[in-house]
Amino acid sequence: MNRTKIALFLFIFVSIACTVAQIVVSTAFATDGIAYGTLQTQADQLDRENIELKEHIYTLSSLTAIAQRATTMGFAFDKKANLTITAPLPFAMRQ
Amino acid sequence: MKWRYTLTFFILLTCFFAIDMKLFQWQIIQAEELASLGRQQSAANVEIQPKRGDIIASDGFPIVTNKLTYLVFANPKEILQKDELSHTLADVLKIDVASVSAELALDKFWVPIKSNVSSSVKDQIDAMKLPGVGFEEAPTRFYPEASMAAQLVGFVGKDEQGQSKGYFGLEGYYDRQLHGRVGEATVIHDAFGRPVLAKLTENSGQQDGRNLVLHTDRVIQYLVEQRLKAGIDAYGAKSGTAIVMDPKTGGILAMASFPSFDQATFWQYDGSLYVNPAVTDTYEPGSTFKPLVMSAALDLGLITPTTTCPICDKPVQVGDYAIHTWDDKYFPNTNMIDILQHSDNTGMVYVGQKLGLDRMISSLEKFGVGQTTGIDLQGEVAPEMRPRNSWYPIDLATASYGQGITVTPMELIDAFASIANGGKRMEPHVVAEINTPDGQKIPIAPKVLDQAISEQTAKVMTEMLVNTVNKGEASFARLKGYRIAGKTGTASIAKDGHYDTQHTIASFEGFAPADNPKFVALVILNEPEVSIYGSETAAPIFFDIAQGILTYYGIAPTEGE
Numbered sequence: 001m002n003r004t005k006i007a008l009f010l011f012i013f014v015s016i017a018c019t020v021a022q023i024v025v026s027t028a029f030a031t032d033g034i035a036y037g038t039l040q041t042q043a044d045q046l047d048r049e050n051i052e053l054k055e056h057i058y059t060l061s062s063l064t065a066i067a068q069r070a071t072t073m074g075f076a077f078d079k080k081a082n083l084t085i086t087a088p089l090p091f092a093m094r095q
Numbered sequence: 096m097k098w099r100y101t102l103t104f105f106i107l108l109t110c111f112f113a114i115d116m117k118l119f120q121w122q123i124i125q126a127e128e129l130a131s132l133g134r135q136q137s138a139a140n141v142e143i144q145p146k147r148g149d150i151i152a153s154d155g156f157p158i159v160t161n162k163l164t165y166l167v168f169a170n171p172k173e174i175l176q177k178d179e180l181s182h183t184l185a186d187v188l189k190i191d192v193a194s195v196s197a198e199l200a201l202d203k204f205w206v207p208i209k210s211n212v213s214s215s216v217k218d219q220i221d222a223m224k225l226p227g228v229g230f231e232e233a234p235t236r237f238y239p240e241a242s243m244a245a246q247l248v249g250f251v252g253k254d255e256q257g258q259s260k261g262y263f264g265l266e267g268y269y270d271r272q273l274h275g276r277v278g279e280a281t282v283i284h285d286a287f288g289r290p291v292l293a294k295l296t297e298n299s300g301q302q303d304g305r306n307l308v309l310h311t312d313r314v315i316q317y318l319v320e321q322r323l324k325a326g327i328d329a330y331g332a333k334s335g336t337a338i339v340m341d342p343k344t345g346g347i348l349a350m351a352s353f354p355s356f357d358q359a360t361f362w363q364y365d366g367s368l369y370v371n372p373a374v375t376d377t378y379e380p381g382s383t384f385k386p387l388v389m390s391a392a393l394d395l396g397l398i399t400p401t402t403t404c405p406i407c408d409k410p411v412q413v414g415d416y417a418i419h420t421w422d423d424k425y426f427p428n429t430n431m432i433d434i435l436q437h438s439d440n441t442g443m444v445y446v447g448q449k450l451g452l453d454r455m456i457s458s459l460e461k462f463g464v465g466q467t468t469g470i471d472l473q474g475e476v477a478p479e480m481r482p483r484n485s486w487y488p489i490d491l492a493t494a495s496y497g498q499g500i501t502v503t504p505m506e507l508i509d510a511f512a513s514i515a516n517g518g519k520r521m522e523p524h525v526v527a528e529i530n531t532p533d534g535q536k537i538p539i540a541p542k543v544l545d546q547a548i549s550e551q552t553a554k555v556m557t558e559m560l561v562n563t564v565n566k567g568e569a570s571f572a573r574l575k576g577y578r579i580a581g582k583t584g585t586a587s588i589a590k591d592g593h594y595d596t597q598h599t600i601a602s603f604e605g606f607a608p609a610d611n612p613k614f615v616a617l618v619i620l621n622e623p624e625v626s627i628y629g630s631e632t633a634a635p636i637f638f639d640i641a642q643g644i645l646t647y648y649g650i651a652p653t654e655g656e
Contacts, residue, residue: 064243
């Protein structure tokens with residue numbers, strides 16, 4: 001009878017210990033998962049912001065944008081004539 | 096009493112047997128099937144798309160990079176008030192209400208509403224918390240300099256499988272390097288769909304694309320595009336091309352053609368605009384070819400700069416054909432320096448005849464005529480020279496002044512650049528360096544393709560070309576104070592079996608400073624209306640570009656007027 005009680009006690013003890021261990025391990029996994037998920041979301045968000053900021057910087061510092069800004073500020077390209085006809089140029093001779 | 100023990104024993108034995116049988120079925124017979132089912136419930140295989148590499152100008156500024164855009168989609172089965180939602184989405188996305196309504200009316204779980212949506216618009220829709228509306232991230236190419244160098248760069252489209260793929264230009268030529276490698280990872284999640292730390296991207300095999308660092312200088316490219324476009328408009332040309340190259344390395348500093356297209360909305364343009372005329376268009380170069388033939392004859396010692404031409408006093412008769420000068424002016428006993436200066440066709444026929452067919456062909460081959468240059472751009476062509484046995488005397492005569500022989504602009508500038516580089520012909524390259532995602536830099540070393548002419552001949556030829564710029568037809572446009580070597584070209588266009596003298600390809604090629612060239616450039620205008628001559632159209636554009644580059648490089652004038 002005594003041996004039966006001991007066996008029953010051991011059985012219950014092992015069962016409870018295993019259950020507790022399972023709860024601890026699975027909770028740890030779940031917590032890691034949630035923490036990981038949060039970090040992943042934050043990293044993705046920062047990546048997105050980084051890409052958007054880069055896009056903004058590139059747009060503002062492009063030559064096209066600078067040239068447009070220069071025009072609005074009153075700067076202009078040299079308007080000198082490209083074509084100067086002086087004798088005895090072939091174009092003049094053909095007239 | 097004993098029978099009870101026996102009965103209990105058999106009941107337990109039967110239960111154990113039944114459990115064993117079921118376990119055997121699950122773990123042995125249905126093992127694969129159940130494992131797969133389990134994986135489907137708790138894990139998912141995801142493709143990890145690589146980030147496409149950037150294309151970076153020589154100053155480190157990306158002319159092509161990536162930006163985040165979104166695809167807005169909807170699940171019509173989750174949407175109850177479709178009319179209201181259609182109006183809301185159409186209003187925010189600035190699209191037609193009918194097209195949104197049509198999509199939402201479909202009996203599907205997923206319908207696309209609009210692609211290429213910016214993050215600000217996405218945030219706006221997000222804030223509305225619309226039921227059944229979602230977003231997919233879709234990185235797209237971003238061009239900070241808008242359509243700059245469109246034909247040089249190419250664009251990214253989709254292949255037959257719907258995967259992104261580079262087409263034309265650098266995107267096409269370096270597609271594999273830029274694309275990178277797609278990876279695959281298994282993501283494990285719990286019953287609520289939350290990710291569990293497990294196999295993630297570490298061993299997925301995914302690799303981002305490599306960045307390309309170009310020889311192309313953003314400032315020179317901008318300058319060339321502005322000047323060329325203005326020139327095409329001013330001279331009423333149908334189209335135009337300009338190339339600027341570093342003669343010492345073969346690096347392409349700028350390359351532009353108009354009309355062009357916008358890479359970001361390439362589908363709105365005619366497909367013929369996608370190709371790069373600098374490497375795909377063939378044309379008869381006219382007088383810009385003369386320096387090559389003259390150099391060959393000088394190099395072989397058949398003539399010297401002071402050799403006089405005994406047949407230059409009148410049109411030259413070759414078989415049934417009479418060859419005239421471009422202005423029908425003739426200079427008896429003119430020397431080789433003056434022949435280039437006056438761009439005298441009869442003088443070049445004399446030089447061609449001195450060379451003879453075999454020497455002409457082998458010299459032109461050394462200049463790379465009839466061969467692709469090997470430039471790292473998709474679609475380069477090279478019109479082959481006619482077979483040796485099908486050259487007639489008239490072909491030799493016309494080839495000596497650049498008619499009856501075809502080249503691409505790239506082929507011509509590469510050949511001409513060898514005069515600026517001590518006779519060495521370089522392999523042209525747009526990309527200077529490839530940068531891998533792990534920080535490795537792979538430089539592309541300059542490559543000498545051939546010694547087209549001797550260094551001495553190159554020096555003599557340079558002096559003759561400086562004289563041509565200072566005293567030739569385009570001298571009115573030259574830059575005062577700088578020694579620039581160059582040559583004009585006015586090529587008649589072959590139409591219906593004869594040359595149309597009123598429709599020409601006007602061009603100018605040159606390099607500066609002549610004594611230590613920093614760049615060589617070629618400007619081509621197709622059928623200019625204001626004047627048919629290269630000296631009056633292409634040359635002013637060339638000198639405009641040269642002025643900008645010399646100022647940009649901080650090179651001061653070395654001579655007085």
